[in-house]
Amino acid sequence: MPNENNWDSDYPDLDKILKSEKKYEWISEPKYKKIFQEIEHSIQGVLGKGQFDWVDRRVFDQVFDRSTLLSLHKLMQQGNIETIDYPLARGKEAHVFKASSKEGPLAIKIFHTTNAVFKGLTKYIDGDPRFSGLSRRHRELVNIWVRKEFRNLKRMRKYGIRVPEPISSLKNVLIMEFIGSNETASPRLKDVNIEDPISIFEEILKMTAVNWQICDLVHADLSEYNILWKDNTPWIIDVGQGVTSRHPSANEFLVRDVTRITNWINKQGFDYSVADSMVKVLDIPVKKSD
Ligand SMILES: Nc1ncnc2c1ncn2[C@@H]1O[C@H](COP(=O)(O)OP(=O)(O)O)[C@@H](O)[C@H]1O
Ligand SMILES: [Mg+2]
Structure with a gap:
């Protein structure tokens, strides 16, 4: 699905959006700005600038919060991922993307750190000191879930069950073998x-x-x-x-x-x-x- 549309006419410059929206204020902090700039080209496929026109900014909003971008940055620095190319599936708990590394195609499952229900509630919880640990706990649960999926894959594969080979995981991000041929899952x-x-x-x-x-x-x-x-x-x-x-x-x-x-x-x-x-x-x- 090549993108014949001109990104610039359909979407204002991402940088401007990110700056104009309060929830992305952190991106303009020098530390994060540098990190974001370092990976920006690698995530073009999910910013709507790549060749796939069915990717929209809602994906970005839902999936790529600060902590997830930081994890991706680290995984990219470690050489586990080069680019994130396009979404394969969007579920309630996770988005799965086709990605690439030097070794070839990959699938990346990125778990949402906040679900919709939870998101709606944060306005009642943020700023209330009694609940300051809640969102952290939610994140930790997600991280445990990812480690569990990684370990289960590893264990099943060890005994010859046909599952994708787990490659790496960090926090809410799981990288595994891409099951598909060429670009098609x-x-x-x-x-x-x-x-x-x-x-x-x-x-x-x-x-x-x-x-x-x-x-x-x-x-x-x-x-x-x-x-x-x-x-x-x-x-x-x-x-x-x-x-x-x-x-x-x-x-x-x-x-x-x-x-x-x-x-x-x-x-x-x-x-x-x-x-x-x-x-x-x-x-x-x-x-x-x-
Ligand atoms: N390793 C993979 N290779 C190719 N496609 C995958 C891979 N893992 C997941 N997918 C695609 O993403 C979809 C959702 O993945 P899944 O692990 O079932 O997550 P969910 O918890 O959202 O159901 C799958 O139905 C499949 O189309
Ligand atoms: Mg599933």
Whole structure:
């Protein structure tokens, strides 16, 4: 989607906007100004100046607060990211962007540090000394969530489950392998027609079995929405909410995951039972690869 529009006519100069809006006042402080200038060209793809015209400033407002820009600056200095190219998906909790490093394409998941509900409440909380720790606590929760997604990815990958390789994480930013070809992200399982869905169903159950029996993890949000389809194989993503078997609801989550996958295959005109699928997940002999 090349941007034929002239950025300047559609959007006033970003610098002016940032200066004119109170919430960006921090950017004009010399320390931050320098940092912002250093990464500005690297984030063109999300400033609406790049080749993708469907990026707008709301993305910037929602995602790139001071702390996130500082994290990105650091990750860029460390050589983990060169440019952020365009958004792949926007969710309630995070935006996912296609990015690049010297080694090639990347996916960056940036978690929102303030959600909409919370944002609406800050005006009642900011300035009230009794609640000065609240937004910090929210941030810390998000940071823990990111570290959890990173660790789950690492653990699942170690035992041969097809998930994106986690590359680095800092605060609310998670960098991982890009699942796609060239510039195009792979579609979700939900959006593709598969020739031999039964073998894919079996494969997803097998990955779930390895995850449960060996990694000691339950995905806890497994469905055709969180599986990407690349090179005729399923890739599991979005593993941040995954819990270990010691979690009090682990069994319930496992049954829910297996139910959703069974519903998915049955939508293709089959009639599998959740009980049979569960037996497979619990009993498929899985080999420890190391
Ligand atoms: N590693 C990746 N490579 C390519 N696209 C990705 C990757 N991770 C996420 N995406 C895209 O971003 C979307 C949202 O990512 P996901 O991790 O599921 O976040 P959410 O919590 O918002 O559901 C996915 O459906 C997929 O289209
Ligand atoms: Mg998801």
